[in-house]
Structure formats: structure tokens, C-alpha cells
Amino acid sequence: MRLSSRNRAAVTFVRDILFMDTIIQQLVNGVTLGGMYALIALGYTLVYGILLMINFAHSEMFMSGAYFGLFTMLFFTDEGMIGKVTSALPWMSWLTPAREFFLGSTFGLILLFVIVFGVAAVLTGLLGMLIERVAYRPLRNAPRLAPLISAIGVSIFLQNAVLLWVDSKAIPFPSIFPVKTFAYGINSLKIFIVVASFVLLIFLDTFVSKTKIGKAMRATSQDRDAAGLMGIDINSVIALTFFIGPALGAVAGIFHGMYYGAVIFNMGFFPGIKSFTAAVLGGIGNLRGAMLGGFVLGIIESLGAGFISTGYKDVIAFVILIVVLIFKPGGLLGESVVEKV
Amino acid sequence: MKMRNTRFFVAIVALIAVSLLVVGCGGKGGNTSGKTTLTIGIGAPLTQGVVAIGQGIKRGTELAVDQMNKRDDVKKLGITFKTTEGDDQGDPKTGVTAANTFASDRSLIGVVGHYNSGVTIPASKIYNDNRIVMVSPGATSPSVTAQGYDVVFRTCATDDLQGPYAADRALKLGYKTVIVVDDSTAYGEGLAKAFEEEFAAKGGKVLWHTKTQATDTDFNALVTKAKAKNPAMVYYAGLYNAGALLSKQMKNAGLNVPVIGGDGLYDAEYLNLAGEQAEGDLTTCVGLPASMLPAADQFEKDYKAKFPGEEIGGFDAYAYDAAMAIMEAAVKTAQKDGADKLTSPQGREDLIKATAAISFDGVTGPISFDSKGDTKNKVVTLYKVVEGKWVPQAEDK
Numbered sequence: 037m038r039l040s041s042r043n044r045a046a047v048t049f050v051r052d053i054l055f056m057d058t059i060i061q062q063l064v065n066g067v068t069l070g071g072m073y074a075l076i077a078l079g080y081t082l083v084y085g086i087l088l089m090i091n092f093a094h095s096e097m098f099m100s101g102a103y104f105g106l107f108t109m110l111f112f113t114d115e116g117m118i119g120k121v122t123s124a125l126p127w128m129s130w131l132t133p134a135r136e137f138f139l140g141s142t143f144g145l146i147l148l149f150v151i152v153f154g155v156a157a158v159l160t161g162l163l164g165m166l167i168e169r170v171a172y173r174p175l176r177n178a179p180r181l182a183p184l185i186s187a188i189g190v191s192i193f194l195q196n197a198v199l200l201w202v203d204s205k206a207i208p209f210p211s212i213f214p215v216k217t218f219a220y221g222i223n224s225l226k227i228f229i230v231v232a233s234f235v236l237l238i239f240l241d242t243f244v245s246k247t248k249i250g251k252a253m254r255a256t257s258q259d260r261d262a263a264g265l266m267g268i269d270i271n272s273v274i275a276l277t278f279f280i281g282p283a284l285g286a287v288a289g290i291f292h293g294m295y296y297g298a299v300i301f302n303m304g305f306f307p308g309i310k311s312f313t314a315a316v317l318g319g320i321g322n323l324r325g326a327m328l329g330g331f332v333l334g335i336i337e338s339l340g341a342g343f344i345s346t347g348y349k350d351v352i353a354f355v356i357l358i359v360v361l362i363f364k365p366g367g368l369l370g371e372s373v374v375e376k377v
Numbered sequence: 378m379k380m381r382n383t384r385f386f387v388a389i390v391a392l393i394a395v396s397l398l399v400v401g402c403g404g405k406g407g408n409t410s411g412k413t414t415l416t417i418g419i420g421a422p423l424t425q426g427v428v429a430i431g432q433g434i435k436r437g438t439e440l441a442v443d444q445m446n447k448r449d450d451v452k453k454l455g456i457t458f459k460t461t462e463g464d465d466q467g468d469p470k471t472g473v474t475a476a477n478t479f480a481s482d483r484s485l486i487g488v489v490g491h492y493n494s495g496v497t498i499p500a501s502k503i504y505n506d507n508r509i510v511m512v513s514p515g516a517t518s519p520s521v522t523a524q525g526y527d528v529v530f531r532t533c534a535t536d537d538l539q540g541p542y543a544a545d546r547a548l549k550l551g552y553k554t555v556i557v558v559d560d561s562t563a564y565g566e567g568l569a570k571a572f573e574e575e576f577a578a579k580g581g582k583v584l585w586h587t588k589t590q591a592t593d594t595d596f597n598a599l600v601t602k603a604k605a606k607n608p609a610m611v612y613y614a615g616l617y618n619a620g621a622l623l624s625k626q627m628k629n630a631g632l633n634v635p636v637i638g639g640d641g642l643y644d645a646e647y648l649n650l651a652g653e654q655a656e657g658d659l660t661t662c663v664g665l666p667a668s669m670l671p672a673a674d675q676f677e678k679d680y681k682a683k684f685p686g687e688e689i690g691g692f693d694a695y696a697y698d699a700a701m702a703i704m705e706a707a708v709k710t711a712q713k714d715g716a717d718k719l720t721s722p723q724g725r726e727d728l729i730k731a732t733a734a735i736s737f738d739g740v741t742g743p744i745s746f747d748s749k750g751d752t753k754n755k756v757v758t759l760y761k762v763v764e765g766k767w768v769p770q771a772e773d774k
Contacts, residue, residue, distance in 0.1 A: 057605070058601060058602065058605045061601040061604075062598055062601055062602075065597040065598050065601060066598075068597075069595060069597070199424060199425070200424075204424050204425060204428045205428050205429060205646060206618055206646070206650055208649055208650050208652060211652065215629065217629075217630075217631055221601060221604075221630055221631070223629070292594075296594045296595065296622055296625075296626070297622060297625045297626075297650065297651075297652070298594075298618075298621070298622060298650050300618070302425075302592075303594065305592075306592065306594075337598070338597070338598040339598075340598075341598030341599060341602075342598045342599075342601055342602045343602075345587070345588075346587045346588065346589055346598065346599045346602075347561065347587065347588030347589065347590075349598065350590075
């Protein structure tokens, strides 16, 4: 009798440990996912803060960023691609030693990732600026629905452009990042994603609240016309906004590619919708709100999938969104902070 | 104002002219000078969804049409077969649109397709209404032929064979516990159910059955939960896009057990996407592997000659046989009714009857259909990923 009760205690103890273990693992999954959502959500919230417009093409910025990152990485590391490039253009023969250098040492790897992220962020940022110039600026004084429809058009255009001109199939993302697994399902890639997201979020927050350009952005978001009268170049502020948002989206896109291992033309759709939800959850137009919303949504989704049902994980996330909006229509941080951006 | 009106008028005239031109082109190609052109529709995911499989189905059909057109009896009847593409994107709504486009083509007598069961079921209703023969090379859900439509046939075996076969083989290989994941599609749910029932009945233990979406990319939460249950394997009833990511995420999270799935995973793209992590994964696929088909050598030779550089996929030979079944039946009907009568209502009915009664040696084995329209040649093969390739696994001795 005593033995059996001791056994039972042991079983409960083991089960508790297992349960704790799973909770921590799901939290880790959630924070990683949340970091990506937060980065994308910032793009939505920045644009909304300044133009009061929902940039539905932002999910395609995320997708384009992933493709830019993928191709930059293949360009420097894929033997087949390097072979083709060097045989066509002999002066590119430095690529072969460059590949050995990048893959050969830790410093090379770090440099490679800096280049991949940098190139993708800059190209996607420029693409964002181009889209703003072509599709949104002519409509800046049109009724608010017009740029919204224009954004949906851009989104469909970009998806189909990649579908038809790049590939309709998923392309595997080279697993070059050294993945080391620690306890609780934490691995080096997850740590990298979370840390890099935090660094970017803090950097952006400081940029907007401390620098002069940030001040100009805040002024533009409060009153565009008045800011213009005070000598702020509104067009360049808006262009800058359309550079930063897509650049962050591109970083999230590469994270997504590295984390899930594949890149496909319609990969932007669900993360885009979820991140938009995160932006609304945190209070759209509010930077810290978007960050908070991203992490909250990621964690809810992972815990919901882990402890309630994987099939209902999206339902759970959206039910929470509705509940939050019923009690706090402005989002989690929407009311406490008045100023947008 | 007047200027505007004139411009408007010119625009309208131009529009009408263009539309007439288009209609004019479409109207041609009917039966002129004793020649009959008969069209075979290719209904498959060609630009979205499991494109690798869809393109393979297209190539298989095109090869069959090419070879048929060279045959003397076809030439003597004055028949030329041609193909037309209907991209269903693996999506039921798009599939129905493609089916309606097929139905509006008077010269179209049959369709090779579709691949996804969820697409095939709604599309087959359109074919039944318009009396068009449909032979699917890869829709494996039992529901496809259970609707009572006499125009529906398929050259592949079904999930109620495939699921139990996988369960049986898995148990024999010593995997006693499993987690079942389906992708909430007609195909995935049917396959998962068939697998699960047999696995439990034969003494295996299903630890957890969970649903995901076919578009999911993040399985980390699922994997974490699955890991705590400590399964011997994970059965994924779905397609290779998501299945490969599941396999990869499982192994990255330290759940080092094989994924086992159905024909939806059986494609080179799965290996490409899952990479090294796919090693040891298993899948069943309907029919024999291309290299073990009765007429494999000849088929492979012809295929490589027509499509240099392309690999033969899992369903190409089934599409070839599906197209052959339609065309063989068309030739038989034409010999009886006359080639120009094939597209008439009576000719269509005769073609359906001829297809039901067809019997010939295809590349996948003898082709003939039972009363439901299912193939009588029911073979399922188990494959395993060995050194980055799908390798057929012989039955245990």
C-alpha cells in the first residue's frame, strides 16, 4: 500500500516535470514566432501611424525579403549557382574562394549573415519605397479606400510576379546556420531570432523616440499638414517609413525561411494576416503595441496549439483578438499612449 | 464632349472587333474535311499546390496523346487527339472553374484528372452533368467513386487500401505507437481514418490524432506536444509541401522518429524540401514504382526522349494510362459510331460505356475498371528515404 502511494507520488512528480517541460518548450516556440510577428507588425503599424492606411502589400514585402535573402545566400554559398555564374562571367571567379571563406570560419559565417540580411533588407526597403512612389503617393489625397485597394493590387501583383517569374514551387532555404540544441527545445537558431528581433525593436524604438528624423516621423504622424508647414519634408519621411517597415519585414522573412526551411511565393499571406492582427491587438499605430501584440499572439498561438488543439490554434488567436477588442477597442496599448507612429 | 463620345465609340468598336476575333478563332478547329480533332483535358495543379505532381500528370498525358496520334488505326479514322490544360491549383473552386471551361469545349471528350481528391469530387459533378469521361490518375479518396457517377474512373488504387497497407507494414517493421496528423482535406482525413482504424485493429496504439491546415508551415507547437507523448512514428496524411516541413521541424526539435505518409508525400520535392532530415521517412504510393512497371523500360525511353532532363514522377505513368483509357475507348466508339459522332450526345454516352468496358495492357499493368469505376489493378508500394532517394521496400519475407 505504501509502495503504491509512493509510486503514485512518483508518477505525479514525473508528470509535473514533463508538463513544466512542455510549457517551457511551447513558450520558447511562442516567443520565437512572436519575434517574427512583431517585426512584421511594425511595418503595418508604422505606415498606419503616418498615413492612416493599412498596407496590405506588406505581407509581400516579407515574402520578397525572404526571396532576396535566399538568393543572396545561394549566390555566395551554392556551388551549382557559383559554377554557373563564374562560367558565364569569368571576372566573378572570386566567388569560389569567397564561399570557402564564408563557410570555413565563424567570422566568415557572421559576415555572410550580415551580408545576407543587409542586402535583403536594403533591396526590400527600396522595393517598399518604389511601391509607395508608384502605387500610394498618387493616391495620397484620394478617399481612404483607394490606397487600400491599390495595396491589395500590389500584393496580388507581387505574388504572381514571383509565382510566374521565379518559381511556383517551394525552394528549400539552405541550412547553413549552425543549429545547436540546448535544454527545453531551445536551440541556437531560436535564440538568434529572438535576440535579433529584440535588438531591432529596441533600435527602432530609440530611433523614433530619440533622433531628429524620429521626431519628424512623430510630427508627421500627429498632423501631416502642420508638420509640412513646420519645414518637415513629408515625402521623404513617408518614403523613409516605407523603407524601414519592409526592411524589418525582410529580416522576418529570412528568419521565417531559416526557421521553417522553405520559401514559397504565398508564404506571406498567413504571417501577414497574423501580424496585422498583432498590430491591432497591441493598438495599431503604436510601435510598442505592435511589439507586444506580436509576442502575445505568438505565445497564445503556441500555447493554444500545444494545450488545446493544433487544428484550432488560429481560431484561439482570433477569439482572443475579438475579446481584447471588445474590452479595449484601441488595443492593448492603444489608449494609454496618445501619439501614433 | 463630342470628342469624348467619339473616343468612347471607337473603344467600343475596337472591343467588339477583338471579341469577334477571339470567338472566330475559338469557332475554328471543328470537323472540317473529314478530320476530327478530339480534345483531352488535363486537370491538375499546374501553377499552385503540388505543382511537381501536376506537371508530371501533364507530361504523362501529353506523351500518351503523342503516341496515340502516331497509331495507324487512329490515323485511318481521321482522328487527331490534342490536349488542353485546366489548372486547378489544387483548389476546389478553381477546379470547378477549370471543369466548366472544359465542359464549354465542344471537342473535349474526356479529362485526365484531377489529382487532389478535394478538387476531383466537386469537378466530377460538372463532368457528370456534361457527360464527359473523367479518369483520375491520382485522386485516391474512396469518396471519389462513391458518388454514383458513371463518368468517373481512376487508374490509381485508393486510400482504403493505402492507409491499411501503411498500418500493416509499419507494425511489421516494429513501430507500435503512432501519432496521426491530417491536413483537414478530403484526402488527408480519409487516409488518416483508414490508417488509424487498421493500426488500432492490428494491435498498434494511436497516441494522438490531430488536425492541421494544408497551408500550415509552423508545426513547432505540435512537435513539442508530440515529443512529450514519445511516439515510435508520426503518420502524416497530407501533401509533400507541409509534410516535408513537419519532418524537418520534428527532427530539428529532437523528435527523431520517421514520418510515414501516403502518396501525397511521394515526390522528389519532399526530399528537396526536407533535406537530410527526410532520411528514414516512409511513404506508401499506389501502384508499382516506375522502374518496376511491366512496360517500364519502353515508357522510360519514350518519356526521356520527349522530355529530356525531366524525372518520371509518381503519377506520370498513371496519367499516361488514364489518357490511354479515354483514347482507346474513343477509338472503339469511333469504329462503331463514326469519328464525327463522338462529340454528339449519343456518342458521349457510348464513350462512357466503352470506357467502363475498356481492357488493355497499360504501363502500370492491366487497365480495366470495376462497376464503381475503380481500377482492378490494386497495388500499393512502400517507399523509404535512403541516402536522399525514395527506395521501394519489398514485402517482408
